[in-house]
Amino acid sequence: VELVDALLAPFYRPPKFFFSGHRGCGKSTELLHILSNPDIQKKFWPINFSIREEADIIDLDFRDILLAVGGRMFREYRKTGGELPDQLLKELNSWSGRIEKEIQTVLSGPAREYEVGASIDAFFANAGVKMKLEPATRVELRQVIEKDITGLISVINNIAAAIYIQEMRIPLILIDDLDKPELEKARAIFHDRREIMMQPNCAIVYTVS
Helix, strand or coil, rough: CCCCCHHHEEEEEEEEEEEEEECCHHHHHHHHHHHCCCHHHHHEEEEEHCCCCCCCCCCCCCCCCCCCCHHHHHHHHHCCCCCCCHHHHHHHHHHHHHHHHHHHHHCCCHHCCCCCCCCCCHHHHHHHHHHHHHHHHHHHHHHHHHEEEEEEHHHHHHHHHHHHHHHEEEEEEECCCCCCCHHHHHHHCCCCCHHCCCCCCCCCEEEEE
């Protein structure tokens, strides 16, 4: 209830919440309640997902989470039939094309081929799979993103802004299972990179241990 009240309170910038509690205390259930709350749905365009679906929970990094936020928001919006402006799609395609070319250069060689996707749709669909299942590509993808972290934040913000313009509701991202990584990894994400995790221009609830 407190989290719902906090989300429904007036804000200047889309808020970020670190939703903590002991494992098994019902955080996942609470996120589902938030998702289906009519007042929340009126104010926000909410999506709820588990980080397990997008990344390797044992080896989790702040870049994986940000990529998951952008990718999931994009894919969920397209899945509901949402239309994004052509100019935005062009910009996103050009950004993902640059990222893929760099990764392909680093991973060159027939043993570790990296498919260059035809579009941002393919990029976001593949990036999650590669972050989760391919440790070699994961390392390179993180390094390439690290060099242009502002580019990734800007991609997230542009997608969020486009959804807001179409729906007149701010995207609200509810991320489950972020309380599962060990403490050191969690500290590296939520303490050391706190400022970056606060930058996306959409409302986010991060579950933390």
